[in-house]
Amino acid sequence: MEIKNVCVIGGGQMGRQIALCAAIYGYRVTVYDSFPGVPEKVRAWEDEYLAGRIQKGRMTEEAVAETKARFTVTDNLKTAAGDADLVIEAIVEVYEAKAKLFRELEPVIRPDTIVATNSSYMVSSMFRDCFKDPSRLCNAHFYNPALVMKFVEVVQGPHTSEETGKTVFEFCKSIGKIPVLMKKEISGFAANRITGVVNQEARYLVQNGYLTPEEVDIACEEGLKYPMGPFRLMDLTGIDLSYDLMQAMYKSSGVKPDCFDLIESMVKEGKLGRKSGHGFYDYV
Ligand SMILES: NC(=O)c1ccc[n+]([C@@H]2O[C@H](COP(=O)([O-])OP(=O)(O)OC[C@H]3O[C@@H](n4cnc5c(N)ncnc54)[C@H](O)[C@@H]3O)[C@@H](O)[C@H]2O)c1
Structure with missing residues (x-):
């Protein structure tokens, strides 16, 4: 066609x-x-x-x-x-x-x-x-x-x-x-599945007080040469999108994802990432 x-x-x-x-x-x-x-x-x-x-x-x-x-x-x-x-x-x-x-x-x-x-x-x-x-x-x-x-x-x-x-x-x-x-479907497809594993670990490290979001980003950007750490990337893609995804994960598994409360409070405060001027980082 x-x-x-x-x-x-x-x-x-x-x-x-x-x-x-x-x-x-x-x-x-x-x-x-x-x-x-x-x-x-x-x-x-x-x-x-x-x-x-x-x-x-x-x-x-x-x-x-x-x-x-x-x-x-x-x-x-x-x-x-x-x-x-x-x-x-x-x-x-x-x-x-x-x-x-x-x-x-x-x-x-x-x-x-x-x-x-x-x-x-x-x-x-x-x-x-x-x-x-x-x-x-x-x-x-x-x-x-x-x-x-x-x-x-x-x-x-x-x-x-x-x-x-x-x-x-x-x-x-x-x-x-x-x-x-x-030709075979799977939730999250390819790249987001791979990033998802990294994000899960990043949130675990922050939730349990090992590192701040900024330090996780430094580890990924400087240590692993990622173009953007997971929290900087969340600011780009939208904190509300992460919240929607985490709510779906929570609903389907019954287990509260790491950093759920933090992300929820950011959404309530209107800190949606780059598009609102504030997220894990400030843009204004
Ligand atoms: N943000 C990202 O980085 C990213 C990357 C890849 C895919 N996606 C996916 O793309 C989709 C959109 O994400 P986004 O970040 O652009 O969201 P967004 O919130 O920036 O935009 C969504 C738009 O949809 C409009 N809308 C909502 N309900 C509607 C309806 N019933 N009819 C018509 N318009 C409606 C809203 O007014 C809004 O302008 C989501 O499914 C998201 O998972 C997002």
């Missing part, structure tokens, strides 16, 4: 960057976000980002004008997804929210539209019942910042057709990414 029109659902950190990346590479893209004020924020961000590309000499004025003409933002799901060849979902990492959205999406999309979820951990088979034909459903997990990071995990579930996996894999390549196609 040839992809021309792309709909990205969720105009947050990930959705807006995935969408703009696709528009830069020539796709017609519509971002849908249901939260008041977000569409305006996405348009302002897009203007600022593209103006910066011209200033830095990375894009010509003509290329920016063409990209802008291909990039639309709306608060209407039907307008955004009705004629999409590919829908990429990037709303909050909460199962019930994603399942509700997919049920609203199903009657709106064409029978041949492919749907990919950018969930960080949830395999697409968790949502197979939301669609009449789940053979068109898979995971496409981009990395943050999605305009820069090249790695994407495209994951087929048992319900996903080979054609769907291949089409999404080729789409990712066509927007400058270096994807892997996993």
